[in-house]
Amino acid sequence: xxxxxxxxxxxxxxxxxxxxxxxxxxxxxxxxxxxxxxxxxxxxxxxxxxxxxxxxxxxxxxxxxxxxxxxxxxxxxxxxxxxxxxxxxxxxxxxxxxxxxxxxxxxxxxxxxxxxxxxxxxxxxxxxxxxxxxxxxxxxxxxxxxxxxxxxxxxxxxxxxxxxxxxxxxxxxxxxxxxxxxxxxxxxxxxxxxxxxxxxxxxxxxxxxxxxxxxxxxxxxxxxxxxxxxxxxxxxxxxxxxxxxxxxxxxxxxxxxxxxxxxxxxxxxxxxxxxxxxxxxxxxxxxxxxxxxxxxxxxxxxxxxxxxxxxxxxxxxxxxxxxxxxxxxxxxxxxxxxxxxxxxxxxxxxxxxxxxxxxxxxxxxxxxxxxxxxxxxxxxxxxxxxxxxxxxxxxxxxxxxxxxxxxxxxxxxxxxxxxxxxxxxxxxxxxxxxxxxxxxxxxxxxxxxxxxxxxxxxxxxxxxxxxxxxxxxxxxxxxxxxxxxxxxxxxxxxxxxxxxxxxxxxxxxxxxxxxxxxxxxxxxxx
Amino acid sequence: xxxxxxxxxxxxxxxxxxxxxxxxxxxxxxxxxxxxxxxxxxxxxxxxxxxxxxxxxxxxxxxxxxxxxxxxxxxxxxxxxxxxxxxxxxxxxxxxxxxxxxxxxxxxxxxxxxxxxxxxxxxxxxxxxxxxxxxxxxxxxxxxxx
Numbered sequence: 001x002x003x004x005x006x007x008x009x010x011x012x013x014x015x016x017x018x019x020x021x022x023x024x025x026x027x028x029x030x031x032x033x034x035x036x037x038x039x040x041x042x043x044x045x046x047x048x049x050x051x052x053x054x055x056x057x058x059x060x061x062x063x064x065x066x067x068x069x070x071x072x073x074x075x076x077x078x079x080x081x082x083x084x085x086x087x088x089x090x091x092x093x094x095x096x097x098x099x100x101x102x103x104x105x106x107x108x109x110x111x112x113x114x115x116x117x118x119x120x121x122x123x124x125x126x127x128x129x130x131x132x133x134x135x136x137x138x139x140x141x142x143x144x145x146x147x148x149x150x151x152x153x154x155x156x157x158x159x160x161x162x163x164x165x166x167x168x169x170x171x172x173x174x175x176x177x178x179x180x181x182x183x184x185x186x187x188x189x190x191x192x193x194x195x196x197x198x199x200x201x202x203x204x205x206x207x208x209x210x211x212x213x214x215x216x217x218x219x220x221x222x223x224x225x226x227x228x229x230x231x232x233x234x235x236x237x238x239x240x241x242x243x244x245x246x247x248x249x250x251x252x253x254x255x256x257x258x259x260x261x262x263x264x265x266x267x268x269x270x271x272x273x274x275x276x277x278x279x280x281x282x283x284x285x286x287x288x289x290x291x292x293x294x295x296x297x298x299x300x301x302x303x304x305x306x307x308x309x310x311x312x313x314x315x316x317x318x319x320x321x322x323x324x325x326x327x328x329x330x331x332x333x334x335x336x337x338x339x340x341x342x343x344x345x346x347x348x349x350x351x352x353x354x355x356x357x358x359x360x361x362x363x364x365x366x367x368x369x370x371x372x373x374x375x376x377x378x379x380x381x382x383x384x385x386x387x388x389x390x391x392x393x394x395x396x397x398x399x400x401x402x403x404x405x406x407x408x409x410x411x412x413x414x415x416x417x418x419x420x421x422x423x424x425x426x427x428x429x430x431x432x433x434x435x436x437x438x439x440x441x442x443x444x445x446x447x448x449x450x451x452x453x454x455x456x457x458x459x460x461x462x463x464x465x466x467x468x469x470x471x472x473x474x475x476x477x478x479x480x481x482x483x484x485x486x487x488x489x490x491x492x493x494x495x496x497x498x499x500x501x502x503x504x505x506x507x508x509x510x511x512x513x514x515x516x517x518x519x520x521x522x523x524x525x526x
Numbered sequence: 527x528x529x530x531x532x533x534x535x536x537x538x539x540x541x542x543x544x545x546x547x548x549x550x551x552x553x554x555x556x557x558x559x560x561x562x563x564x565x566x567x568x569x570x571x572x573x574x575x576x577x578x579x580x581x582x583x584x585x586x587x588x589x590x591x592x593x594x595x596x597x598x599x600x601x602x603x604x605x606x607x608x609x610x611x612x613x614x615x616x617x618x619x620x621x622x623x624x625x626x627x628x629x630x631x632x633x634x635x636x637x638x639x640x641x642x643x644x645x646x647x648x649x650x651x652x653x654x655x656x657x658x659x660x661x662x663x664x665x666x667x668x669x670x671x672x
Contacts, residue, residue: 117670124670210666225530228557231575259671313528377666384670436670477665484665488658 009121017112021105028098029069031076034061035090041083048073063096076100099403102140106398109134113391117435124436125379128387135390140398149393150386153351154266159381160354161256164333165208166375167367169215171329176319177203178215182223187312193239194297196220201246201293205253205286206337210481213247217486223312231491235306240491241500244482245296245474249508252468253289255281255350256340259385260437264467267392267445272459278340278350284464284523288515292508299507303500325366332360385438392442401446408447409454417457417526421516424448424462425469425509432470433479440470461516461525472508474501532647533574535559537567537593538582538609543632547580550636556643564588564596571601578646580639581626582609583617591621598625603653605646609634 002008030052033041042051042062048071049064066074076093083091095103112134116127135146149155168174181199185192196216204212220239229235251257255265255278265276276284336357340350361367395401412419424444431440444466452459473479477487477494479501487494520526534556538544541562548558559574561567565588567579579597583590594606608629610618618629627646630639 120668124667222528222530226528228531316528380667380670439670473671478668480669480671481666484669485662488662488665490658 006121009119010116013112013115013119013121016115017108020111021108023104025101025104026097026099027069027075028095029066029074030096030098031064031066031079032061032094032096033064033079034092034094036062036083036088037090040086041079041088041091044086045073045079045082048078095399095403097403097406100399103399103403105138106135106140106394106400109138109140110391110395110400117439123379125383128383131387131391131394135394140394145397146390146394149390150382152266152386152389153349154262154389155382155386156351157256157262157354158259158385159376160336160351160358161208162376162381163358163361163367163372164336164354165211166371167329167361168207168333169211170371171326171366172319172323173326173329174207174211174215175219176322176326177212178219179315179317179319181216182219182315185315187314189235189239189306189308189310189312190301192312193242193306194294194301197242197246197297198294200243201250201297202253202290204247204250205257205282205289207256209247209251209258210485212250213244213482214485216243216247217489219315221489223315226313227310229310232493233307234304235310236491237304237496237500238300238306240486240489241304241497242297242300244480244486245300245500245504246293247482248471248473248480249292249296250289252292252471253282253286254278257289258437258471260432260441260470261285261467263385263389263438263441264445264463264470266389267441268449268459268463270393271396271446271449272453274460276460276463277343279344281464284520284525285468287519288468288512291515292511295511296504296508299504300500303503304496328364329361329366332357332364332366335360380436384436388436388438388442391439392446395442395446402450404447405450405454409451412451412455414455416455417452417461418513418517420448420452420455420457420462421465422509422513424465425512428466428469429472429505429509430475432473433475437470437473437480441466458525461520464520464525465512465516468512469509472505474504474508476501529555531555531557532577532643533557533559534643535561535567535570535574535576535579537561537564537579537585537590539563539585540582547639554640564590564593567593568596568600571597571604576601576604577650578627578643579604579606580609580630580643581606582632583614583621584611591617591624594621594624594626603650603657605650607639607642607646 036042037060045064048067050067052063052065068074072078076095079093083093113127113131116122117124132146132150135141136143181196185195200212200216224236224239252261255261261281265281269275336354339348339353343350362369428440428444445463448462449459452462473483475498477483477497483497487497516526534551536544536548536558539562544560548560551558559570559576561570564585581590581593590608597604597606605627608618608621608626609632610629611632621629627649628642630642
């Protein structure tokens, strides 16, 4: 059918963009004036505008409210022109409750991109590159600003972590970890699954969650096959679903547990200047990871009760003592971790110390450039992550995020942190199933951070919340890499994952709220 | 090494041979399924994830080659080892061109059977792993996460 062709989908996406572009633009009634030190502009436009709230102006900026909304004078353009006529070069006029032309152009781009991301007529990576292209073509920003986020420090940091995962895998440390845990696990199905899932889940805090999940399945599967556990039985579903869920939950424990954590921290820093350090993230998030990992396994256990008649055979493979290669790898990665943990002392960015570690890995012959080149997911790391960050930042500087923040703010006004937290958590956990985590973060954080500031809530809470809630991508097989890896063995149907995900997502989000209400309260975040 | 039982389907109308053969395979720790005709074999294949089929070429009704054709259409990844009597080597070659993994002369030495079966099973495992990896790549790209 013609409507199934990629050309048609592409045209449809562009058409939606054009429609958004042609929609009437809300001018709003309030404008923020910055840099008008002598209040000259204010006095000159007092015929059409009044200052709100009335009274003394304390800060260097003030807000003007139009007296006759809809008139020719009640526009930002008029104020801009007036400032120019008065030779006030420093004055900047920003929209408060209206949408600037630039923000509207951005929204047209966003509409096209969201459709391209969801129905995928062109590869995701190309869509992600188009973010930079559209931003320049539609004059939302200049060339440099559009492309620079593709090499944002967080993108380099993510690459470091992926390269570390490659080296751990190549040196055989991932395998050793899998063997180590599996040997402790015994041969009762329930005990075995709980131990391996929780062990690898907590490990996922400090290593690539997909790598942890993959090694768990690869070591577990021969035992399952030997014990005669058939695909699509409850026992198989319990074992194969526990692992990805545990690894997803564990991933929130530290900044490098997953791109989602780094991206949330990066957006927080870009929009507010507040930094969550490596150490702080562990302090805030680790208790939640330690709690949710076993709870996730328990939920899978409750939904798919395993048949206890199966006994797993003894795991008899031994890797022997650690090789020099393994020791070298561990030493280098351990040193990088030490640098990350002590960033507060030396102040060198993670991407720099991380890449130093990568250089050391190649220098000490743990990795060859070929290994990195062939195994790194360049497209995802560079384009999808970089593009997502570019998109999120553009949402901020175009003014679109502020417009939505002002639009949605009345919904949460005066209700405190909890409503914002739950809103972000639920929305984040749902959106991340259908979209890349970074896209979810790019769409949500720029809007909710200003809302938090208006409400007087610490924005750190929301950045943490989003990074952690997007770990619960448990509704779809394509929600996150561990799900996809586990599903590829075809021991369960995709609907089996959705079924247990529907139970797990609300429970785990509740646990997250409890951790925030208790632990973060003790730490003084809220 | 942990012994992972292979699921073997023996298809032959000679009941004595089938019974003796299945006992030995079971003694090796494999999981054995039995069919006395091509039609029965296809029925079992529909319900059980068989790894290797050991298929006699000469059977009444649907003969070995026809059964092989059907197996390769319906379950292309399942490996088939043909059993031939004297004078039917040509048919065995034809069978291998149709996708059978290898053939064995009857009466076959059990050691031979074991080696060929293990190789057939290995090829199936490798093929399945390649399919799985291709699928993982596709799914991971869809998720757009690292």
